[in-house]
Amino acid sequence: MIILITDYGMVDPYVGMLKSRLAEFAPSHLVIDLLHDVPVFNAHSGAHLLAAFANGFPMGSVFLSVVDPGVGTERDAVVMLADGRWFVGPDNGLLSVIGARSVDTRHWRINWQPEVLSKTFHGRDLFAIIAAEIATGHFPHDKLKAVEKLNVEFDAGDLARIIYIDHFGNAWTGVRNVPSNARVSAAGVTFKHSTCFGFVGKGEGFWFMNSVGLLEFAVNRGNASSTYRLKVGDPVLVERLN
Amino acid sequence: MIILITDYGMVDPYVGMLKSRLAEFAPSHLVIDLLHDVPVFNAHSGAHLLAAFANGFPMGSVFLSVVDPGVGTERDAVVMLADGRWFVGPDNGLLSVIGARSVDTRHWRINWQPEVLSKTFHGRDLFAIIAAEIATGHFPHDKLKAVEKLNVEFDAGDLARIIYIDHFGNAWTGVRNVPSNARVSAAGVTFKHSTCFGFVGKGEGFWFMNSVGLLEFAVNRGNASSTYRLKVGDPVLVERLN
Amino acid sequence: MIILITDYGMVDPYVGMLKSRLAEFAPSHLVIDLLHDVPVFNAHSGAHLLAAFANGFPMGSVFLSVVDPGVGTERDAVVMLADGRWFVGPDNGLLSVIGARSVDTRHWRINWQPEVLSKTFHGRDLFAIIAAEIATGHFPHDKLKAVEKLNVEFDAGDLARIIYIDHFGNAWTGVRNVPSNARVSAAGVTFKHSTCFGFVGKGEGFWFMNSVGLLEFAVNRGNASSTYRLKVGDPVLVERLN
Incomplete structure (x- = not known):
C-alpha cells in the first residue's frame, strides 16, 4: 500500500x-x-x-x-x-x-x-x-x-499550535495525550471538553481527542474555525491539572 | 463495488x-x-x-x-x-x-x-x-x-427544497417527475424549462430534470446559485398544470 | 489506463x-x-x-x-x-x-x-x-x-493567455519553449525568470517552465494569482530576445 x-x-x-x-x-x-x-x-x-x-x-x-x-x-x-x-x-x-x-x-x-x-x-x-x-x-x-540521520530535524515533542483546519471548520493541533480535566485555550477562549459532538449543545464549542490522537477544537453542527477565528499556526494553551 | x-x-x-x-x-x-x-x-x-x-x-x-x-x-x-x-x-x-x-x-x-x-x-x-x-x-x-424497521424515518415523498449545489453553481432539488409544462419557482423567480444548457441563451436561467431524475436549476455558462442567491434549504414551488 | x-x-x-x-x-x-x-x-x-x-x-x-x-x-x-x-x-x-x-x-x-x-x-x-x-x-x-477531420479546430499555436490557476495560486499559460532570457509580462508586471521556487526570495514573483512544458507564474511561498490579480483568460506578453 x-x-x-x-x-x-x-x-x-x-x-x-x-x-x-x-x-x-x-x-x-x-x-x-x-x-x-x-x-x-x-x-x-x-x-x-x-x-x-x-x-x-x-x-x-x-x-x-x-x-x-x-x-x-x-x-x-x-x-x-x-x-x-x-x-x-x-x-x-x-x-x-x-x-x-x-x-x-x-x-x-x-x-x-x-x-x-x-x-x-x-x-x-x-x-x-x-x-x-x-x-x-x-x-x-x-x-x-x-x-546516519536526517539533515533537518524538527523538535519531536508536541506542537502546541493549530496545524490543520478541515472542511467542517474543525481545528487540529499537534498536542497528544490530554486528559479530559485539562484546561485548554486558544484564541483567548477556554474550551470545555467533550468526547463527541452530540454531547454538547448545538452551536457550542469544545475540545476533544480526535481519531488520530490529537487535540482538536470543534463546534457541534457549526464551524469552529470561523466562530473563533482559528487559523493554522495559532498557539494553543494546555494546562494539565493536579 | x-x-x-x-x-x-x-x-x-x-x-x-x-x-x-x-x-x-x-x-x-x-x-x-x-x-x-x-x-x-x-x-x-x-x-x-x-x-x-x-x-x-x-x-x-x-x-x-x-x-x-x-x-x-x-x-x-x-x-x-x-x-x-x-x-x-x-x-x-x-x-x-x-x-x-x-x-x-x-x-x-x-x-x-x-x-x-x-x-x-x-x-x-x-x-x-x-x-x-x-x-x-x-x-x-x-x-x-x-x-423490523429503522428507528428514524423521514418523509419519503419529494422534498421541495434545494438539497445540493454543485461547483458549477447548479442547484439540485429533491423533486422528481416534473413535466416540462409545470410552473417552477425558487427565490421568488419563475424559471423557464429546457432539456439542456445549449438550448437557452448564454447567462439565462432555467430548470431541467437532471441525470439522476431530480429537478435542477442552472444558468447556461453561468452560476445559478450566485445569480439567484440559491442555497441549500431554500424552498421550491412546483405547480403541475392541468 | x-x-x-x-x-x-x-x-x-x-x-x-x-x-x-x-x-x-x-x-x-x-x-x-x-x-x-x-x-x-x-x-x-x-x-x-x-x-x-x-x-x-x-x-x-x-x-x-x-x-x-x-x-x-x-x-x-x-x-x-x-x-x-x-x-x-x-x-x-x-x-x-x-x-x-x-x-x-x-x-x-x-x-x-x-x-x-x-x-x-x-x-x-x-x-x-x-x-x-x-x-x-x-x-x-x-x-x-x-x-476526415474534426468539425471544430482551434488554432494549435501557443495560447498567450492564462489557462489555469492551481491551488497554490500559480498561473499556468498556454505558451511553450520560452528561453530563460525572454522578457515575460502579465497584468502589467514584468517577471524575472527562475528555474525553481527556492532560488528567488520568499514572496518574490517569477516565471518558469513547468513540469508539462508550459510557462507558469508563481511566487515563492506565496500566491501569484492573488498577489498580481491574475485570472484565467488574462493575456501574457512574451518577448524572445536575441
Missing part, C-alpha cells in the same frame, strides 16, 4: 501525474490519497500530521510524503524505514517527527536522478519511482546511500 | 483513512467516491441524494453512507438490504428515504464494537468493516441483529 | 457516476483522475491543457476528455487516435490542439446512442462506454464512423 500525503491539493493535476508514474512502476499496488491539503509549504504541520497518521497504517506501508517548497535546490531527498513503515520525501524536516518518535529507524539518501527531472516536480519524477520500487519489494540499493 | 457517500469532504484525510480500512478487509474490491460533499451534518439532504443515486448502481452494490452528526451518542448503526443493494450507516434517517421507496427491504442493527472505536469516527472503525465484510460476501451474522 | 480530464469538479458526484460506468464496461482498468477542474465551460483552456499533458502518458492511454457546455445540442461526439494515444470527447475544439500537434491522427464520429441517454450527462452515458470499450481492446466499429 502506497499512501500519499502532500500539499499538492486534490483539484490540481499533480496527484494524477504522480499516480500515472506509480502505475508505471508498481502497477498492481493500491494507492491511498490520505491528505493532499497539508497547509501549503508547511513542512512543520506536515511532519506532525504524518506522525499522527502513520501508526494507523499496516506494517510495510510506503508513505510518499511531499511538502517541498525547496524542490530543485540543494536539500536532500531521503528514504526512511521507521518501525516497519517506509517514508519517502524531502529531507526538510517532514519525515523527522515520526522518525524521532520511532524506536527503530534507518535512513538513506537518494543519490540517483532520472534522465528527465523537472526542476519543480520531484514528486512525480523522483520520489514516485523510489516509492514504487520499495512497494514492489525491489529495494533500489543502487539509487540509495545509507546515512 | 463499494460506493461512498458522506459529508467527509474530498480534501480532508477522512476518506483516505476509511479506504485504508476497506483495503484491509476487502482488498480486491473497487471503491467509488460518489459524493463526499453532502451538505455537512445534513442527513435530510443526504437521504434524498442517496435515494436519487442508488438506482443507477448495479445489484449487489454496497453503499457506505455516513452523514452522522450524532456519532458517539446513542443513535443506532444499521445495515439495510433494499431491492438488491446494501446500505450501511447511522440510523438517523439517512437510509430511510431509499428504504421507503424500495419494494423489498430488510434491516439489521449493528450490535458489535471493534476493540478500538474512536468516539468520532465510526465510519472508519465500525461502518467500513461491516461494509467490507458484506462486499466480500461474508455476511457478518455475528455482528448484526435483524430488526 | 483511462485518464480523466474534465470540468466536472472533484467534489461533485459526476466523477463517481462516470467511474461506476467505466467499472461496468472495463472492470480491471486503472482510471486516473488527472484534472477535473479545467476552468468551467472553457474548452479552449481545456484543449491547451490536454495537449500539454498527453505526451507524459504511455502509448495506448485513453483520455476521456469532457468540457462540454453544448451537451445535448447538435455538436458531434468523437474519437481520435493521435500518435498512439486515444481521445474521446465532444467535437467542440477540446481535442483539436493535441490533434493538430500530432503527426499521425485518425478520427471517428460516434453515431450510436445508448438506450438511456441523459440530455446533460453524455460523459456518463455515452463517452464513458466508448472509452471503456477502447481501453479493453474491443474497438467499437459498430458505434463509430470514420471521418
Whole structure:
C-alpha cells in the first residue's frame, strides 16, 4: 500500500501525474490519497500530521510524503524505514517527527536522478519511482546511500499550535495525550471538553481527542474555525491539572 | 463495488483513512467516491441524494453512507438490504428515504464494537468493516441483529427544497417527475424549462430534470446559485398544470 | 489506463457516476483522475491543457476528455487516435490542439446512442462506454464512423493567455519553449525568470517552465494569482530576445 500525503491539493493535476508514474512502476499496488491539503509549504504541520497518521497504517506501508517548497535546490531527498513503515520525501524536516518518535529507524539518501527531472516536480519524477520500487519489494540499493540521520530535524515533542483546519471548520493541533480535566485555550477562549459532538449543545464549542490522537477544537453542527477565528499556526494553551 | 457517500469532504484525510480500512478487509474490491460533499451534518439532504443515486448502481452494490452528526451518542448503526443493494450507516434517517421507496427491504442493527472505536469516527472503525465484510460476501451474522424497521424515518415523498449545489453553481432539488409544462419557482423567480444548457441563451436561467431524475436549476455558462442567491434549504414551488 | 480530464469538479458526484460506468464496461482498468477542474465551460483552456499533458502518458492511454457546455445540442461526439494515444470527447475544439500537434491522427464520429441517454450527462452515458470499450481492446466499429477531420479546430499555436490557476495560486499559460532570457509580462508586471521556487526570495514573483512544458507564474511561498490579480483568460506578453 502506497499512501500519499502532500500539499499538492486534490483539484490540481499533480496527484494524477504522480499516480500515472506509480502505475508505471508498481502497477498492481493500491494507492491511498490520505491528505493532499497539508497547509501549503508547511513542512512543520506536515511532519506532525504524518506522525499522527502513520501508526494507523499496516506494517510495510510506503508513505510518499511531499511538502517541498525547496524542490530543485540543494536539500536532500531521503528514504526512511521507521518501525516497519517506509517514508519517502524531502529531507526538510517532514519525515523527522515520526522518525524521532520511532524506536527503530534507518535512513538513506537518494543519490540517483532520472534522465528527465523537472526542476519543480520531484514528486512525480523522483520520489514516485523510489516509492514504487520499495512497494514492489525491489529495494533500489543502487539509487540509495545509507546515512546516519536526517539533515533537518524538527523538535519531536508536541506542537502546541493549530496545524490543520478541515472542511467542517474543525481545528487540529499537534498536542497528544490530554486528559479530559485539562484546561485548554486558544484564541483567548477556554474550551470545555467533550468526547463527541452530540454531547454538547448545538452551536457550542469544545475540545476533544480526535481519531488520530490529537487535540482538536470543534463546534457541534457549526464551524469552529470561523466562530473563533482559528487559523493554522495559532498557539494553543494546555494546562494539565493536579 | 463499494460506493461512498458522506459529508467527509474530498480534501480532508477522512476518506483516505476509511479506504485504508476497506483495503484491509476487502482488498480486491473497487471503491467509488460518489459524493463526499453532502451538505455537512445534513442527513435530510443526504437521504434524498442517496435515494436519487442508488438506482443507477448495479445489484449487489454496497453503499457506505455516513452523514452522522450524532456519532458517539446513542443513535443506532444499521445495515439495510433494499431491492438488491446494501446500505450501511447511522440510523438517523439517512437510509430511510431509499428504504421507503424500495419494494423489498430488510434491516439489521449493528450490535458489535471493534476493540478500538474512536468516539468520532465510526465510519472508519465500525461502518467500513461491516461494509467490507458484506462486499466480500461474508455476511457478518455475528455482528448484526435483524430488526423490523429503522428507528428514524423521514418523509419519503419529494422534498421541495434545494438539497445540493454543485461547483458549477447548479442547484439540485429533491423533486422528481416534473413535466416540462409545470410552473417552477425558487427565490421568488419563475424559471423557464429546457432539456439542456445549449438550448437557452448564454447567462439565462432555467430548470431541467437532471441525470439522476431530480429537478435542477442552472444558468447556461453561468452560476445559478450566485445569480439567484440559491442555497441549500431554500424552498421550491412546483405547480403541475392541468 | 483511462485518464480523466474534465470540468466536472472533484467534489461533485459526476466523477463517481462516470467511474461506476467505466467499472461496468472495463472492470480491471486503472482510471486516473488527472484534472477535473479545467476552468468551467472553457474548452479552449481545456484543449491547451490536454495537449500539454498527453505526451507524459504511455502509448495506448485513453483520455476521456469532457468540457462540454453544448451537451445535448447538435455538436458531434468523437474519437481520435493521435500518435498512439486515444481521445474521446465532444467535437467542440477540446481535442483539436493535441490533434493538430500530432503527426499521425485518425478520427471517428460516434453515431450510436445508448438506450438511456441523459440530455446533460453524455460523459456518463455515452463517452464513458466508448472509452471503456477502447481501453479493453474491443474497438467499437459498430458505434463509430470514420471521418476526415474534426468539425471544430482551434488554432494549435501557443495560447498567450492564462489557462489555469492551481491551488497554490500559480498561473499556468498556454505558451511553450520560452528561453530563460525572454522578457515575460502579465497584468502589467514584468517577471524575472527562475528555474525553481527556492532560488528567488520568499514572496518574490517569477516565471518558469513547468513540469508539462508550459510557462507558469508563481511566487515563492506565496500566491501569484492573488498577489498580481491574475485570472484565467488574462493575456501574457512574451518577448524572445536575441
